[in-house]
Amino acid sequence: xxxxxxxxxxxxxxxxxxxxxxxxxxxxxxxxxxxxxxxxxxxxxxxxxxxxxxxxxxxxxxxxxxxxxxxxxxxxxxxxxxxxxxxxxxxxxxxxxxxxxxxxxxxxxxxxx
Numbered sequence: 118x119x120x121x122x123x124x125x126x127x128x129x130x131x132x133x134x135x136x137x138x139x140x141x142x143x144x145x146x147x148x149x150x151x152x153x154x155x156x157x158x159x160x161x162x163x164x165x166x167x168x169x170x171x172x173x174x175x176x177x178x179x180x181x182x183x184x185x186x187x188x189x190x191x192x193x194x195x196x197x198x199x200x201x202x203x204x205x206x207x208x209x210x211x212x213x214x215x216x217x218x219x220x221x222x223x224x225x226x227x228x229x230x
Contacts, residue, residue: 143168 143166156163159180164170 145166146164146169148163153163159177161173161176164173
């Protein structure tokens with residue numbers, strides 16, 4: 118009886134990435150579902166590498182300025198809205214008081230009859 122053995126002819130291939138492309142692309146960032154949701158709420162794309170972060174920060178700063186402008190505009194209108202609400206409530210209270218006095222007059226008339 119003869120025994121046959123498999124003799125490997127080639128050595129193992131090593132996977133190597135070119136260092137030039139690795140240095141220019143930056144380190145990759147791992148995200149989970151929650152971070153993707155947060156970026157989605159901000160209507161931004163999640164950065165996949167560290168090189169994407171500076172551009173993303175600029176977009177965030179632009180959004181922050183827009184939100185600050187909206188808040189400032191709202192604060193200016195807030196006092197006017199408060200006055201309108203208070204005046205509106207005062208009108209409603211006056212109407213209710215008028216309706217109550219009419220109802221009281223009707224009840225008094227029914228009792229007298």
